[in-house]
Every structure is written in structure tokens, then in C-alpha cells.
Amino acid sequence: DPIRLFKYLILKAIFGLSDVDVVERSKYDMSFKYFLDMAPEEDVIEPSTLTKFRKLRLRDTNMLDLLIGKTVELALEKGIIKSKSIIVDSTHTKARYNQKTPRETLLDYSKNLRKEVYRIDESFKSELPAKVNNGILEDEIEYCKKLLDAVKANEVLSNYPIIKEKINLLEETVEDDLEKLSLSKDEDAKVGHKTYDTSFFGYKTHLAMTEERIITSAVITSGEKHDGKQLQQLVEKSQAAGMEIENVIGDAAYSEKENLEYAKKENIQLVARLSKTVTHGNGNKSAGFEYNKDADRYVCKAGHMSVKKTKTRPKKHAEDGQGSVESYFFDVEKCKRCPQRDGCYRDGAKTKSYSVSIKTNTHQEHMDFQESEHFKEKSKERYKIEAKNSELKHRHGYDVASSSGLSGMEMQG
Structure with a gap:
């Protein structure tokens, strides 16, 4: 039932659970069963069904x-x-990966797992693999796999509900990162x-x-x-x-x-x-410059914001008192390195600016x-x-x- 599967995803988002744990909790949590419109004795779905629904079925659905x-x-x-x-x-x-890279996310989840293990059995620390700290995502993934294997090998520890939840969440994150390592660069x-x-x-x-x-x-x-x-x-x-x-x-x-x-x-x-600048800019709109009203600056198509603004009144405007020209200057060093500089920045130019005419009687x-x-x-x-x-x-x-x-x-x- 697609509706029930979607309800599972809502529960997963609200409670921060892995696919495995949200399905597991629906076996015994009556509030989950009520929300999912399930009878108390009704069988639950396989977690893999939810994973496939989440990753494949909803991809192209509006x-x-x-x-x-x-x-x-x-x-x-x-x-x-x-x-x-x-x-x-x-x-x-x-x-998601601006503040925390995939590696930092794995560090957090593995730390939470170790913390719960130590809380129950501090002596188990000697059984865990040595931590890595070289900044390489692949090595962190390998460490997490070893950590998971070590904890899961201890049947007593791995059957505690709180530890089981941490294991499942870390496993799901490792699988997601292996499937798409490019997540660290969100395109x-x-x-x-x-x-x-x-x-x-x-x-x-x-x-x-x-x-x-x-x-x-x-x-x-x-x-x-x-x-x-x-x-x-x-x-x-x-x-x-x-x-x-x-x-x-x-x-x-x-x-x-x-x-x-x-x-x-x-x-x-x-x-x-x-807003005078928003409502009337006689600049070249095809160049891709857009006005940011919060910053009162123009932003180029590459996402760089102007660093300086000047205002002048050309002779033709000074005569009728109806307008002025605002010029927005960009960081030339960024322009020189910009992958979208062709047709925007002329090689060797010492400045890069974008000008708009402001007419107050419009x-x-x-x-x-x-x-x-x-x-x-x-x-x-x-x-x-x-x-x-x-x-x-x-x-x-x-x-x-x-x-x-x-x-x-x-x-x-």
C-alpha cells in the first residue's frame, strides 16, 4: 500500500529512525500501528521494501x-x-553536507554508538577497533564497518534496543555513503x-x-x-x-x-x-545578474555577490532630475578564476561592474x-x-x- 509506505516515511522523519527501526517499532508501538492503520496482530512490511520505496519509487513523483x-x-x-x-x-x-561532511556525520553516529556501548559495558572498549583520524571518508567508512562488526558480534550488547537503533542508523548511513560518495559535493x-x-x-x-x-x-x-x-x-x-x-x-x-x-x-x-532597483533595472538581463533585496547587491550567474556599489547621475538624468545610474563592482580575482567568465569577464580587465538605471517616476x-x-x-x-x-x-x-x-x-x- 503506497499510502502506508509513505506514512512509514513520515514516522521515520519525525522520530529520526532508520528503515529497519521504524519497521521494528511498528511491530509493538500501538501509536505507530494506529497511524499506519494496522490491526494489532497485522504483520509488518520488510524493511527493504521501505528502502526501495524511499530511493526508487518516489524519485520522479511530484x-x-x-x-x-x-x-x-x-x-x-x-x-x-x-x-x-x-x-x-x-x-x-x-x-546537509555544508556544515557536516559525510565523514563528520559518520563520526557523530559512530560516537553515539560507542557512547551507548560504554554506558552499558565500559570494559568492552578494549574490544573495539582503533579510531582513524586522517580525514579520509573511505577510511572512516571502513572503521565504521569494523565497529559495527565488533558490536554485533556481542549478542548481549547488540540486543539492547538503544544500541540496536544506533547500529541500524550507522549501517544505513554507511550504505548511503557507499552508494553515493558524491554527496560530499552537493551539486x-x-x-x-x-x-x-x-x-x-x-x-x-x-x-x-x-x-x-x-x-x-x-x-x-x-x-x-x-x-x-x-x-x-x-x-x-x-x-x-x-x-x-x-x-x-x-x-x-x-x-x-x-x-x-x-x-x-x-x-x-x-x-x-x-523597491526601485528591483522594479527597474535597465541592465543586460540576459547576462544573468539578479538583485538580492536582503543584501541590496547584485549577484552574478555564478553566485558571486558584488562587493561595492556606487551611484552617479549622468548628464541626461541630471537635466530632468528623474533618475540615476547605480554600478555594482565584483571581485576581479574571483572573475579571473570563474568557470563562467566567458562572455562576462574580459581577460586582463582591472574591474568588473554591472550597471542599472534607476528612474523614480516609473x-x-x-x-x-x-x-x-x-x-x-x-x-x-x-x-x-x-x-x-x-x-x-x-x-x-x-x-x-x-x-x-x-x-x-x-x-x-
């Missing part, structure tokens, strides 16, 4: 959209959702910026939710992606889930020119304050809308999505990825 869509459908049926507004924002998640994760001088390596989850705090759509991207570029997809996914949308509430990152035009075409009111219609009572009232709802982001991170472990890759992040979501 599970996140399906689950969110079903949630919205039920909420609309029950009359829980009454508003016609969605609130949009993004939250960042650090890559999908990218550097994103929270502010000018703080960054993270990982992913972004772009969310839309109702005023009743029901999530209506989500888009998972690598960390460097711009919030505003995901607006149209969030709206379309929310509509596909059954939402009727009259207002979209967000911060200044969503007020770029393309989004204002899209909202007008769809007869949606975009409740997002104008979007007068939206500027007038910002002063309306409707805009001010709807803007007050935006705090709700900040609270939702905090809940995801602090109550549901969404601050660090539990696996590697965008597909893993979608499963975690």
Missing part, C-alpha cells in the same frame, strides 16, 4: 505538489479557507545571501499560503535563486490547487516590473512595496496603490508567513537538509 493540493482541496471543502489572498516569501535551508546546493555580509550554502523554499496559514504552493530552488522570479509559478500552482486569488502579499523582492505586469494581466492586486500607478487603505491593511498580514517559516525551521527541522539534492529537499518538504 509528491510535494500532490500533498499540498490535497490539503488545499480539503481546507476549501471544510470552509477553513475563506480568504482570496495568498502571502508569498522564501525560507532558506542549509545543505544542486548553491550559495545564497541573507544579507550583504552573511551567506548560506543550500536551498530556498518559496512558499505561498493563505491568510488562514494554509500553504497553497511551494517551489524548491537552489540557494542563489531570486525570490521574485518564483511569483508566477507560486500563483499558478495555488490556482491549480483550487485557490481563487485576488491579492498577492509579499515584500519588495516581488515588486519587479515583470511581476507588476503579470499581476495586472491576471487582475490580481500585488501588495508589495516598490510605476506611478503602483506608487499610488501603496498609499491606499487596502494596501496598508493587507500588508499587515505578511507577518504570518514569517511565523510559518520559523515554524518550519524550529519545529520541523527545515533549517538543515536531511538529504542531498533538490529531489531530497522536495521529499523533506
Whole structure:
């Protein structure tokens, strides 16, 4: 039953258990049986079935959209959702192997196993293999195998439930690392910026939710992606889930020119304050430079953030007093070594900059809308999505990825 298998994965995520242990616990834990819709005497599945389901069956399934869509459908049926507004924002998640490499994860799990063994029988320390500390993942995997063999050889120790759980979790991690040693270099994760001088390596989850705090759509991207570029997809996914949308509430990152035009075409009111640089940049958009509103800097297609900003008023703008030009300068040393420098950086150049024209008289219609009572009232709802982001991170472990890759992040979501 795919539904029951998926419920097993939910239990596995909530309780931090291996495939073997979540199945084992479902044999005797009545709360697990109730959640899995099992009769007390019913047989459980083979752990290998869950492993195959986790690694193969769900790989190409758009599970996140399906689950969110079903949630919205039920909420609309029950009359829980009454508003016609969605609130949009993004939250960042650090890559699993940014803070901890696979080797460091193995070190933690092997240490936890040894700790439980010593707590029960400290004299067994002499029976364990010598630890390695050369920084090589393959050697750490080999050590963990020897440690597992030594503990499992002692039938008394290995049958303690707490030790059995630590054994199974370490075994599963060793198998995963052997299967995909490349996890230490997460190809999908990218550097994103929270502010000018703080960054993270990982992913972004772009969310839309109702005023009743029901999530209506989500888009998972690598960390460097711009919030505003995901607006149209969030709206379309929310509509596909059954939402009727009259207002979209967000911060200044969503007020770029393309989004204002899209909202007008769809007869949606975009409740997002104008950010002059986001809404009007006459730079070369095909070059792949994107504005980061948190850092107030541009980021190139390679993910490098500009290090300096200058502002000038060319003669043509000085005469009418309507605009200026902002130039963003990048670290030339990084440009020289960048694998994407072709067509972006000219060899031998002493500087690399990107300039945008700022015209303050643009979007007068939206500027007038910002002063309306409707805009001010709807803007007050935006705090709700900040609270939702905090809940995801602090109550549901969404601050660090539990696996590697965008597909893993979608499963975690």
C-alpha cells in the first residue's frame, strides 16, 4: 500500500529512525500501528521494501505538489479557507553536507554508538577497533564497518534496543555513503545571501499560503535563486490547487516590473512595496545578474555577490532630475578564476561592474496603490508567513537538509 509506505516515511522523519527501526517499532508501538492503520496482530512490511520505496519509487513523483493540493482541496471543502489572498516569501535551508561532511556525520553516529556501548559495558572498549583520524571518508567508512562488526558480534550488547537503533542508523548511513560518495559535493546546493555580509550554502523554499496559514504552493530552488522570479509559478500552482486569488502579499523582492505586469494581466492586486532597483533595472538581463533585496547587491550567474556599489547621475538624468545610474563592482580575482567568465569577464580587465538605471517616476500607478487603505491593511498580514517559516525551521527541522539534492529537499518538504 503506497499510502502506508509513505506514512512509514513520515514516522521515520519525525522520530529520526532508520528503515529497519521504524519497521521494528511498528511491530509493538500501538501509536505507530494506529497511524499506519494496522490491526494489532497485522504483520509488518520488510524493511527493504521501505528502502526501495524511499530511493526508487518516489524519485520522479511530484509528491510535494500532490500533498499540498490535497490539503488545499480539503481546507476549501471544510470552509477553513475563506480568504482570496495568498502571502508569498522564501525560507532558506542549509545543505546537509555544508556544515557536516559525510565523514563528520559518520563520526557523530559512530560516537553515539560507542557512547551507548560504554554506558552499558565500559570494559568492552578494549574490544573495539582503533579510531582513524586522517580525514579520509573511505577510511572512516571502513572503521565504521569494523565497529559495527565488533558490536554485533556481542549478542548481549547488540540486543539492547538503544544500541540496536544506533547500529541500524550507522549501517544505513554507511550504505548511503557507499552508494553515493558524491554527496560530499552537493551539486544542486548553491550559495545564497541573507544579507550583504552573511551567506548560506543550500536551498530556498518559496512558499505561498493563505491568510488562514494554509500553504497553497511551494517551489524548491537552489540557494542563489531570486525570490521574485518564483511569483508566477507560486500563483499558478495555488490556482491549480483550487485557490481563487485576488491579492498577492509579499515584500519588495516581488515588486519587479515583470511581476507588476503579470499581476495586472491576471487582475490580481500585488501588495508589495516598490523597491526601485528591483522594479527597474535597465541592465543586460540576459547576462544573468539578479538583485538580492536582503543584501541590496547584485549577484552574478555564478553566485558571486558584488562587493561595492556606487551611484552617479549622468548628464541626461541630471537635466530632468528623474533618475540615476547605480554600478555594482565584483571581485576581479574571483572573475579571473570563474568557470563562467566567458562572455562576462574580459581577460586582463582591472574591474568588473554591472550597471542599472534607476528612474523614480516609473510605476506611478503602483506608487499610488501603496498609499491606499487596502494596501496598508493587507500588508499587515505578511507577518504570518514569517511565523510559518520559523515554524518550519524550529519545529520541523527545515533549517538543515536531511538529504542531498533538490529531489531530497522536495521529499523533506
